[in-house]
Amino acid sequence: MRDGARGAARGAAALGSAATLVLAAWLVWLLPGPQLAAVLGFGPVDGVVTIAECYEAADVEGYAAGTQCKGRYTPARGGGGPQEEILLETAAEEHRPGSAVEVRTVRGKAYELSGFAVGDLGVATGLLLVPFLALATWLASCARRGGAVDGGGFVLGALAAMVAVIVLGVAAGLLVELLTAVF
Numbered sequence: 001m002r003d004g005a006r007g008a009a010r011g012a013a014a015l016g017s018a019a020t021l022v023l024a025a026w027l028v029w030l031l032p033g034p035q036l037a038a039v040l041g042f043g044p045v046d047g048v049v050t051i052a053e054c055y056e057a058a059d060v061e062g063y064a065a066g067t068q069c070k071g072r073y074t075p076a077r078g079g080g081g082p083q084e085e086i087l088l089e090t091a092a093e094e095h096r097p098g099s100a101v102e103v104r105t106v107r108g109k110a111y112e113l114s115g116f117a118v119g120d121l122g123v124a125t126g127l128l129l130v131p132f133l134a135l136a137t138w139l140a141s142c143a144r145r146g147g148a149v150d151g152g153g154f155v156l157g158a159l160a161a162m163v164a165v166i167v168l169g170v171a172a173g174l175l176v177e178l179l180t181a182v183f
Helices: 002-030 033-040 115-145 152-182
Strands: 047-058 064-075 084-091 100-106 109-111
Touching: 002 033, 002 115, 033 100, 033 109, 033 115, 047 084, 064 100, 064 115, 084 100, 084 115, 115 152
Parallel strands: 084 109
Antiparallel strands: 047 064, 047 100, 064 084, 100 109
């Protein structure tokens, strides 16, 4: 009977690990994933924003949130289709009024490749994923062992990974900023 209980515990832990990974993927797809894909340039260009004004944005607490620009959006499909007001989130630079910027759109906002956006969305994605990955790893370890495993090392690993996510997000943002300035 003991082997049956151990097998059931292994199965439940393995199922929990898989469910945790599926939940993490769904949350990334739901929250920061589409914006990150747009900023990184996955997929075709959706249209062009003709800039009306740019300004330094601030979040609710007053911290810098990058450059935002307002302008008229013209979809790439349909050529001279209807133009509408749109917000270019975390723009790469403060564009001059009248300049045209190719963008990808997500949820009613426009995005272009910018170091600030890559860093910001990369950190958000990483901080969302780390706790789920730590939990999934712990559950997989429990499944492999057939019983509960001490989770202290997994918690410390998750904390270290969160710090690493922030450092890597800042580094990726600076790298993108440097590469866009050079090219």
